[in-house]
Amino acid sequence: MTELSKTGAAVGEPSTASPAPSAFLEVRDLKVHFPTDDGLVKSVDGLSFQLEKGKTLGIVGESGSGKSVTSLGIMGLHTAGQYGKRKAQISGEIWLDGTELLSADPDHVRKLRGREMAMIFQDPLSALHPYYTIGAQIVEAYRIHHKVDKKTARRRAIEMLDRVGIPQPDKRVDSYPHEFSGGMRQRAMIAMSLVNNPELLIADEPTTALDVTVQAQILDLIRDLQKEFGSAVIIITHDLGVVAELADDILVMYGGRCVERGPADKVFYEPRHPYTWGLLGSMPRLDREQQDRLIPVKGSPPSLINVPSGCAFNPRCPYADVPKDNVTRTVRPELTEVGSQHWAACHMSQEQRERIWTEEIAPKL
């Protein structure tokens, strides 16, 4: 079903040797740390995953879990345009189509941005330059990577606007972002990201700033375009509903690390991490009548400066007191295979988790 299993053993473990992987995108032990006055913020602390072309990976987690930092890290946007002395500390490996990005020449990575990998941002109003027309911004994106004259680029921009469903694209191409509605702006943003046929598209909460009615349209659009262009898509969200619709695989992040990862249906129907249970419990669902109340995940996200030793979720975990065999609490649980291509990082034994899920959690959802 997915190609994840090819080098599945490497998941969650720091890789020492670094041969070019077979996967289209492979992230190995990515760490993104930011020095601040209060200490080192470990926004992403050892993340590994793979993604093939034509597949969609959903990265899920609450605010501050490191989702966006991961995506900006892949794009190389932590190092580009960093001014001042406090620079992000990034380590690990990011392989895109046989090229390792973190050790590559920054100008080479810049040339890949927009052409090989593109990004859609959360709030299209602030992500588009207010002083330039939509057309000018798309034309610019195209002409960075294609040596064509403005007329050709403009035709291409109109074509893209038409493709993403903007009515009268030949007129709207000269509109400014503030003259578009929120949904239209996000469509324009998508048109701009896809103008160079990138093979990797990262959508960072693409529907969060939009009306609920428009959200589904945008998600449909992303799915259709992915089929058409055959690109790999990473969709970042805190909304499980979004990934349920789009993702082939789901990666659940907590405190800068992956706590559960697997095929979408496995993560939805046989989740093996208490945090994933919490996310599912806090998701409103119309198809279950008996559920009259959402079950929130109690507590707040962990400090990324003083990450709790052992399991980062421990302070909020309702099953922290479940007796566990052969476990040192101060040791961080590593990802272990809990099913076919399905990993979770929890100190409880697999049997315990299976029992809790089927007996206590699943009936309540």
Added chain:
Amino acid sequence: MLAYLIRRLFAAAVMLVVIILVVFSIFFLVPKWAGVDIALSFVGKQADPAAVEGVREKLGLAEPIYSQVWEFFKGIFAGRTYSGGGDVTHCAAPCFGYSFKSEQAVWPVLTDRFPVTLGLALGAAVLWLVFGVAAGVLSALKRGSLWDRGAMVVALSGVSLPIYFTGLLASAIFVFGLKWFDGRYVPLSDSFSGWFGSMILPWVTLAFLYAAMYARITRATMMEILGEDYIRTARAKGLKEQVVIGKHAMRSTMTPILTMLGMDLGALIGGAILTETTFSLPGLGQAVLNAIKNQDLPIILGVTLITSLAVLIANLVVDVLYAVIDPRVRLA
């Protein structure tokens, strides 16, 4: 865009009329209510009553207020005729009256001195824009560096040192010490190079003060803009950093700088009193300073109106540039 321009022009015209009325009221009506006799200050302290009466009649000071306002207003656009005390004087439009002291018409005095001030303000503006903005951008990009700290210390001193200190210091060094300049003003009509040479010190001194402010504003604005989402988008497109800064960030940074420039230029054109006095430039500022000392109302009034007009025009230009830069403004 055209509609925006027309609206702005119309608003400026209305503003101008209001300014003329308000300024006239302040200078001619307020003294009247305060019991100060303008005719007396025209003639002088030991005047005989008949002369005072003549002046009062000639200047129309005994007329009802509305007709005084009207006469003044008409004078500016159509000229006016003063008659009384036995003689008749025609003052061609634009008529701002006659100096109480020299009895010269005010308008030629203004036109005489205006180019000096305009040259000073524009020349300095070019300098401070180039250096201030460049220093600000560099500081923003190298924040925390030695350059940034150094530039901001210089900027702070620039903001806090008054013109009459830096100006006198510059004069002491370059005019009296090194004798690079002779410290005399050469009119532009006499010789361009002479004028240019005589303006270098005033330009640099004035620009130093403003460049300091502009550097600080530019630095702060640029740092804020660099954190904007659309700058990240520009990078995500694969743009070179030079283009990200020079095109995307710079265009947004220009907005507050333009606002400041409009107000500063307007105010300076109305008279850079300190600079002109320090460097003995025969500009509007010096004229108004002398006029204030001599209670020469018509000159003060004339300069005030020119100042207002300059601020008005400068702001009009800024408004138009604003609309060119920021499309959202065109709707407002």
